[in-house]
Amino acid sequence: MDENFLRNCYVIRNSEQKQQHNHRYARFDDHRSFTEQQPQQQQSAASPPIDKYHFIYLALFCCGIGFLLPYSIYITCVDYFHTQFPQTAIVFHLNFIYIIVAFSTVVFSNIIANVLSLKRRVIFGYCLTLATFMSITIFCVGLEVFPPQWSYCIFLLSIGIIAIGCTLQQSSFYGLTSMLPFRYTQAVMTGESFAGLLASCARISTNLFMSSDSHLSTILFFSLGLLFVQLCFISYIAIQRSKFIEYYVYQCENAKKNEDIEFQIRCHTASINSKQAIVDDNEENLESNPSNIQDLHFGILTVDTFDDQQQPIISSYDRYSLNLRLRIKREWYYRVDCMRIIWPYMISIACTYLVTLSLFPGVESEMINCQWREWLPIILMALFNTFDVFGKIFALFTHHVLSPMQLLIGSLLRLIYIPLMLLCILPKHAPLLSNLFWQLFFSSTLGLTNGYFGSVPMIRAPVTIIEERKELTGNLMMFSYSIGLTVGSLLSYLLDAIIGQSTGVDWCQPVSSLNQTIWAIFHNTSIS
Incomplete structure (x- = not known):
């Protein structure tokens, strides 16, 4: 019964079934045409609010x-x-x-x-x-x-x-x-x-x-x-309560209602087909075993209308369990369909924030400059936040420039920031990129690219999806965004272990004094 029920819900019906239940689909089409005409009439009567x-x-x-x-x-x-x-x-x-x-x-x-x-x-x-x-x-x-x-x-x-x-x-x-x-x-x-x-x-x-x-x-x-x-x-x-919000939310909610109505009618039709299959099985059993007929007034129950209130052949518990499983599958299929379309945007935003969280603020706070000293991390973080804002503003005007695959490749190229910014710190006594220019340049461009590649996927992903799935698309993009944050924060712990924790050493002192300080710290650590 379960397989028959699900088959009738999801598999395209053959020509005989279409002819048998043609009146039900006609009702459904009439309802869809009516519900779809209402928003169209309202849109023609009044343009979107400003x-x-x-x-x-x-x-x-x-x-x-x-x-x-x-x-x-x-x-x-x-x-x-x-x-x-x-x-x-x-x-x-x-x-x-x-x-x-x-x-x-x-x-x-x-x-x-x-x-x-x-x-x-x-x-x-x-x-x-x-x-x-x-x-x-x-x-x-x-x-x-x-x-x-x-x-x-x-x-x-x-x-x-x-x-x-x-x-x-x-x-x-x-x-x-x-x-x-x-x-x-x-x-x-x-x-x-x-x-x-x-x-x-x-x-x-x-x-x-x-x-x-x-x-x-x-x-x-x-x-x-x-x-x-x-x-x-x-x-x-x-x-x-603004008319602007209500207008656009209504468009999406109305599309969802039409989709739910279609789902309910399909489930009802599938339930009818399941009941008819049970009755057909009972007919075959009775024809093969006439002795099982005990009631002289025995008849076959058929359900032909959507408003039928007769006692169902399928128990209420079985109907509830089937509908629940069907709704779970429906929600899963909705998400899979959305991800098939927006997967480049999901990977792009996840990779963008993975790189950012692995370097900011942990790695940036470990950068050293003997002239700026403790002010350097403050300046670098301020630069990152400032250029991050510029990147998001820039994304508003140029979000259509790159294709989805170009956007994905650009976000993956940001992985080069991880070794480059580590070279601004390592080795600590003489970093390979110790010049202040590189530290300011990497921090600024990291913020600029984070603002751009972090905004464009969130802007463009809902545009490619139908109205009733737009809210779901936003939630899926937020899920991918959170994956990038989580993996990036875990990666920052690994990078912190590579850099090594601060031990109170002043790396800006002369080499002779620096060696004595490191030896003293090592000696005290070994004794303790």
Whole structure:
């Protein structure tokens, strides 16, 4: 029965079956023609709404800042964490936990994409992020009510919870912007780049204005981040009722409804065919064994109409299990069909962020220059964030220049940055590319290419997909994006092991003094 049911749902019916159930398909075609005429009439009556004063664009730009700002605040507040938890790798741990939890959340978000509405996912993500961020700001940063050992664990736990909330927002926003014109996807991605730049500027400003009280400056830093995330939440609520959003979301949802109606009618037709097969089997058994007939009024039940309310031959449990399996297969086939079309974009964005996360910020923070000293990592990170923004803006105007395969090849060529930037550090006593020009050049171009090759796939992938699959396409691209982040963060640990951890050696001192320092450190380590 199961095989017959699934066969009738997915395999093209033969000519006899088409003639037998021709009236049912006629009903379905009439319904499709009616539902498809409605949006066409509305489109002809009214053109798509205009984003006046670019309000929707700016609101989505702020939302892009909002869902990445909490993570940027944690990572940027390096001085506070090093003071509170000396001789620990808390920044590496915070980054790794965030990436791993974000990847798991993206997988879960793809599963519930058609179960929980986009609006509920975003609101839940905001509430979870704001509640956790506010608790950390008050109890851990402000009041410091926990001992250092507990605070360390609480910070790690909080970044995991924030990763869930922020990633739910991020994947949902990419699903939303996939239904809008492509420039709004670029608005969200540009907002992501501004999040890191905004966090860096805010941290520098609070330290400059309150240089005498680092604790108070950290409280102000976290409070400003919390306030901005709240403003982003308000801006999201404000654009929900806009005609611009409602128009494009309606187009995609209407296409989904037509697709669901087609699915239900096909399942009903398959159920009827399955019932008819059971009845035919019973007929054959009764004809071969007439003695089995006990009721003189025995007849054969047939179902010919879509509105039939008679007692089904298939039990309700079997029908539910078959429909459930069929829906799971349908969702899987939807994703496979999308991936067959957008796979170059998925690989491109995954490779782009793999290279970026393996080098930034870990490897860049290890670069040495005897003239700039501790200011060099700050300048390099500022350059990366600035050129990353330029790359995303440049992608808005030139996203159509490269073909999908050229885009994929370009993202793969970025792998050359890994050995080149390692040569800016190794060997530590005399790096092969020790000139400041190479360090600034590689950091700037890394940010520029990250902005371009990270934005173009997200912009172009939804354009190639039909309306009812655009939100699903955004979720799949977010899944590929998270794979790149996760693998890149794991690769950064390998590169850190190749470079070697900092041991307190001043590599800028004269060679004779440097050799004595290294020997003393080695001797003390061997004794201990």
